[in-house]
Amino acid sequence: MPASYAYLGPEGTFTEVALRTLPEAATRELIPYVSVQSALDAVRAGEAEAAFVPIENSVEGGITTTLDELVAGAPLMIYREVLLSITFALLVRPGTKLSDIKTVTAHPAAQPQVRNWLKAHLPDALWESAASNADGARLVQEGRYDAAFAGEFAAARYGLQALETGIHDAENAQTRFVLVGRPARPAAPTGADKTSVVLWQRDDHPGGLRDLLGEFASRGINLMLLQSRPTGAGIGNYCFCIDAEGHIADRRMTEALRGLKRICLQVRYLGSYPRADAGTADVRAPLPWTSDEEFVAAADWVARCQDGRF
Ligand SMILES: O=C(O)C(=O)Cc1ccccc1
Secondary structure, three states, X not given: OOOEEEEEOOOOOHHHHHHOOOHXXXXXXXXXXXXXXXXXXXXXXXOOOEEEEEEEEOOOEEOHHHHHHHHHXXXXXXXXXXXXXXXXXXXXXXXXXXXXXXXXXXXXXXXXXXXXXXXXXXXXXXXXXXOOHHHHHHHHHOOOOOEEEEOOOHHHHOOOEEEEEEEOOOOOOEEEEEEEEOOOOOOOOOOXXXXXXXXXXXXXXXXXXXXXXXXXXXXXOOEEEXXXXXXXXXXXXXXXXXXXXXXXXXXXXXXXXXXXXXXXXXXXXXXXXXOOOOOOOOOOOOOHHHOHHHHHHHHHHHHHHHHOOO
């Protein structure tokens, strides 16, 4: 297997910075791709061992290109996640003044994070989307746009200067990135894990979504992401991307997934992997009645009842 990770490039993306925080990245060749799709396709084609892509940010929610690839593309699995705090710099060619800026660019997910700043400082600037924030910087270097919102670290790479730094409409804006590979056995539980799945309902009925969520709730499983995505089958047809606290090897999660498999039309398992915020106050202990021991004891009791040995 090639010891390389594909990532959303070009060089100088936030994605690259987040990827380099993973210890395993130090022993891999890191190869930039022009889009999330092409990075994931490199994995599907066996050209790369895994791909590292943005999946969610705390301002706007899911990065839909990534979610849609994981929902509908050839199956892939998430093995790692990274959280990165994001602030933007306004990068320009040397000598450009704020009053010279008529066009700005960045990745579409950057826009909700800088919208207020733009309104206050460059209300008449025309926004056009770039394939990534670093690609926006590259396009400014080529003279295609006057300014790009990107990481300050991208300035040197593209011969630009930061006219403004620390731009962020929302305090503590974070982006979540995932390392995605071909399906294989998930890593062993760490005690602070997350499981991602996509659920398709069997039919449309009152309380349908509540039924799906009930499989988690009744087993004391907390949810960390719920994002609906259109199935493409017409207005009102959605599937649900869910991140839940816990590992597929935890009995409560095993039981919840069994329940979901019974009641859903389709369930796509996207992996169980260590939480990026493991070790922080946000990671709560499971409810006492949801431990593996409690599930084993309850199953034993039912077996004894069936045997008349209670
Ligand atoms: O990694 C990048 O630079 C991207 O273009 C994706 C992105 C977009 C917005 C915030 C963080 C990452």
